[in-house]
Amino acid sequence: KQEVTQIPAALSVPEGENLVLNCSFTDSAIYNLQWFRQDPGKGLTSLLLIQSSQREQTSGRLNASLDKSSGRSTLYIAASQPGDSATYLCAVRGASGTYKYIFGTGTRLKVLA
Amino acid sequence: GAVVSQHPSWVICKSGTSVKIECRSLDFQATTMFWYRQFPKQSLMLMATSNEGSKATYEQGVEKDKFLINHASLTLSTLTVTSAHPEDSSFYICSAAIRDGNQPQHFGDGTRLSIL
Numbered sequence: 001k002q003e004v005t006q007i008p009a010a011l012s013v014p015e016g017e018n019l020v021l022n023c024s025f026t027d028s029a030i031y032n033l034q035w036f037r038q039d040p041g042k043g044l045t046s047l048l049l050i051q052s053s054q055r056e057q058t059s060g061r062l063n064a065s066l067d068k069s070s071g072r073s074t075l076y077i078a079a080s081q082p083g084d085s086a087t088y089l090c091a092v093r094g095a096s097g098t099y100k101y102i103f104g105t106g107t108r109l110k111v112l113a
Numbered sequence: 114g115a116v117v118s119q120h121p122s123w124v125i126c127k128s129g130t131s132v133k134i135e136c137r138s139l140d141f142q143a144t145t146m147f148w149y150r151q152f153p154k155q156s157l158m159l160m161a162t163s164n165e166g167s168k169a170t171y172e173q174g175v176e177k178d179k180f181l182i183n184h185a186s187l188t189l190s191t192l193t194v195t196s197a198h199p200e201d202s203s204f205y206i207c208s209a210a211i212r213d214g215n216q217p218q219h220f221g222d223g224t225r226l227s228i229l
Contacts, residue, residue, distance in 0.1 A: 034217055034218070036220075041204075041223070041225065042222055042223060043117075043119070043206050043220040043221050043222040043223045044157075044206065044208075044220040045220070046217045046218070046219065046220075049217045089156060089157070091157075098162075099145050099147075099162070099210050099218075100147070100159060100162060101147075101159070101218060102159075103149075103156045103157045103158075103159075104156060105155075105156050106155075106156050108154075
């Protein structure tokens with residue numbers, strides 16, 4: 001059974017810092033991995049999707065890497081801003097043909113002005 | 114980009130009431146929709162997978178008769194919480210996916226359900 005864990009659970013940093021959020025999964029047989037952002041009381045916004053054959057994806061100040069064999073992904077946020085404050089979730093989709101995603105526990109990020 | 118609309122965004126009702134939540138894909142056809150439940154400060158837990166024109170597949174521990182799911186068209190899925198009780202209070206989120214698994218899932222803004 002796939003389990004997804006995110007470390008740290010919460011993070012508070014001053015504005016301008018570069019950040020690394022971690023996601024680990026127990027079953028390396030994945031189809032893809034997706035990073036999401038969730039603002040309080042809101043739904044999810046997709047940030048980056050990495051296919052199992054890819055090593056990384058970039059969008060603006062965000063960079064996500066994937067090491068499938070070790071069951072890890074990282075989300076790198078460059079030059080953090082107060083507007084980046086949110087909960088970040090990673091989710092993995094299994095390789096067995098299902099479209100189902102298993103979500104991680106999330107990292108609550110607060111960027112201080 | 115792909116937009117998923119979820120309605121209502123917030124509902125308060127009395128215990129014993131049935132509540133229907135709608136999930137619509139506005140600019141694409143969603144062959145598969147997913148329903149999640151999220152408790153405060155916790156992650157999303159998948160409740161069921163809904164495929165257009167067929168019965169939903171429920172996750173272990175989710176009561177089929179309690180949470181009725183209908184996916185009658187390629188743009189609409191509904192979740193009905195039947196005879197809701199306070200323990201059903203939660204944040205419910207839907208997502209939609211095109212059959213092509215290379216496309217990301219698109220999420221609605223969620224429905225906050227409070228049962229008194």
